[in-house]
Amino acid sequence: MTTTETPAGIGSRGSFFLGVLAALTLATTVVLGLSLPLSTEQGPYSRMIAIHPPIATTEYVAYAVTVLASALYLWPRTRQRRWDLLAGASAEVGAVFTALTLATGSIWGRPTWGVWWVWDARLTSTAILFFLVLGYLALRRVPMELSRRSTISAVAALILVPAVVVDHYAVTWWRTLHQGASLAQLSPGKSLDGAFIAAMLVGFVAMGLVYAWLTLHRFRLAVLEERADIEGLDIALEERRAEGLELAARP
Amino acid sequence: MWRDAALVAGKDLRIEARSRVTLNQVAPFAVLVLVLFAFALDPDRGILTRTAPGLFWVAVLFSSLLATQRSYAVEADDAGRDGLRLSGLDPAGIFLGKAAAVALELVGLQILLGIGIVVLYSAHLHGPVLLLGTCLAATAGLAAAGTVYGVLAAGLRVRETLLPLLLLPVVAPVLLAATRAWEAALSGAPGDGWPWLRLLAVFAVIYLAAGVLGYGPLLEEA
Numbered sequence: 500m501t502t503t504e505t506p507a508g509i510g511s512r513g514s515f516f517l518g519v520l521a522a523l524t525l526a527t528t529v530v531l532g533l534s535l536p537l538s539t540e541q542g543p544y545s546r547m548i549a550i551h552p553p554i555a556t557t558e559y560v561a562y563a564v565t566v567l568a569s570a571l572y573l574w575p576r577t578r579q580r581r582w583d584l585l586a587g588a589s590a591e592v593g594a595v596f597t598a599l600t601l602a603t604g605s606i607w608g609r610p611t612w613g614v615w616w617v618w619d620a621r622l623t624s625t626a627i628l629f630f631l632v633l634g635y636l637a638l639r640r641v642p643m644e645l646s647r648r649s650t651i652s653a654v655a656a657l658i659l660v661p662a663v664v665v666d667h668y669a670v671t672w673w674r675t676l677h678q679g680a681s682l683a684q685l686s687p688g689k690s691l692d693g694a695f696i697a698a699m700l701v702g703f704v705a706m707g708l709v710y711a712w713l714t715l716h717r718f719r720l721a722v723l724e725e726r727a728d729i730e731g732l733d734i735a736l737e738e739r740r741a742e743g744l745e746l747a748a749r750p
Numbered sequence: 751m752w753r754d755a756a757l758v759a760g761k762d763l764r765i766e767a768r769s770r771v772t773l774n775q776v777a778p779f780a781v782l783v784l785v786l787f788a789f790a791l792d793p794d795r796g797i798l799t800r801t802a803p804g805l806f807w808v809a810v811l812f813s814s815l816l817a818t819q820r821s822y823a824v825e826a827d828d829a830g831r832d833g834l835r836l837s838g839l840d841p842a843g844i845f846l847g848k849a850a851a852v853a854l855e856l857v858g859l860q861i862l863l864g865i866g867i868v869v870l871y872s873a874h875l876h877g878p879v880l881l882l883g884t885c886l887a888a889t890a891g892l893a894a895a896g897t898v899y900g901v902l903a904a905g906l907r908v909r910e911t912l913l914p915l916l917l918l919p920v921v922a923p924v925l926l927a928a929t930r931a932w933e934a935a936l937s938g939a940p941g942d943g944w945p946w947l948r949l950l951a952v953f954a955v956i957y958l959a960a961g962v963l964g965y966g967p968l969l970e971e972a
Contacts, residue, residue, distance in 0.1 A: 627919050631920065654902065
């Protein structure tokens with residue numbers, strides 16, 4: 500097992516550039532989304548399409564990264580600390596995106612369906628996915644030996660595969676109140692208008708960049724945290740010893 | 751593998767038979783859950799009869815949590831898990847044995863709870879084939895998933911609080927499918943229940959396979 504090279508801090512020139520890019524596309528999404536025409540059935544609420552599908556899809560990407568990194572950690576030949584830390588970082592950001600998916604969906608559902616929540620297959624499977632990730636993140640915070648925690652967490656992360664698959668295909672497999680996959684409506688002649696497609700596509704880019712930026716920072720923080728855990732005691736001991744020597748050297 | 755499974759299942763069941771924790775604590779708890787549902791829902795308007803399948807399976811789910819925790823708690827003292835690791839038994843056999851013991855306890859609990867919903871909720875049990883098939887498939891799935899997640903949490907200081915959070919979302923499909931299958935059977939339209947039974951069977955097969963393949967490494971880490 501090789502140790503990951505330690506970054507000097509959580510920021511770097513690259514991540515600063517990424518952050519600026521994320522902020523700019525996010526701002527563009529806001530402007531484009533708010534300038535969308537009012538739809539006849541939903542009024543202003545149809546503008547939610549600029550953020551809700553992008554957030555939900557980014558959540559899948561986050562979990563895909565978690566599962567991939569966990570698998571790489573479990574595979575003995577590719578076992579490196581960094582995969583474990585990346586899996587955790589991505590899942591944490593994914594949980595935020597899942598919470599946002601549920602929140603934006605509810606905000607849209609209240610005026611459109613008349614209720615904050617319905618028990619249809621898509622909403623239910625997203626909620627279960629959310630709880631699965633909370634369980635995974637709780638497992639990662641349990642104090643135990645590092646290698647053991649990493650292995651157990653990596654195994655637990657694999658449950659996200661069926662959960663994401665069911666969540667994604669829920670609208671196809673069951674008759675849901677939630678509409679079908681948004682990406683399937685992008686082909687010409689489908690129900691979505693050009694301006695809506697443009698806003699949603701910019702939204703996808705923006706959420707993807709925000710995810711990458713957050714995960715990168717969380718990952719670097721995790722690397723530093725781990726290093727502080729491992730080396731912190733040695734450093735503290737050395738400092739105390741140096742203090743002692745200094746005191747002893749005084750006349 | 752099968753011989754090892756029988757040995758481990760025999761060990762767990764013998765401990766339960768002698769300690770009577772399942773009989774004296776888990777079984778009364780399961781019935782108590784049924785009684786509490788009656789307090790929470792208005793018993794006079796037939797709500798209990800209509801929701802009997804769901805309440806039955808929620809009670810089974812809660813009891814299966816206790817049974818799983820118990821299954822690992824008996825090995826926590828005197829380094830029982832280390833002994834099991836050193837015993838040279840096939841890990842797949844250990845998994846199947848522990849799951850079989852939990853499954854057997856759950857079957858007993860389900861019989862008790864079945865009598866409970868007939869007596870307390872005045873439910874009528876129609877479609878016995880579908881009911882029994884659902885029970886068997888759901889029990890296999892619950893026991894297998896419980897044993898896999900139980901070993902993940904075993905030996906941790908926070909296992910009592912962590913296991914429900916890990917296990918309940920995982921077995922949520924079992925609750926859903928078993929409830930739908932039972933509703934179909936009790937309402938006299940068993941045809942609607944068979945797809946749900948298939949889903950339960952798929953769930954059980956997946957977790958049994960995952961346990962047989964992955965239990966060895968997990969037990970090493972526990």
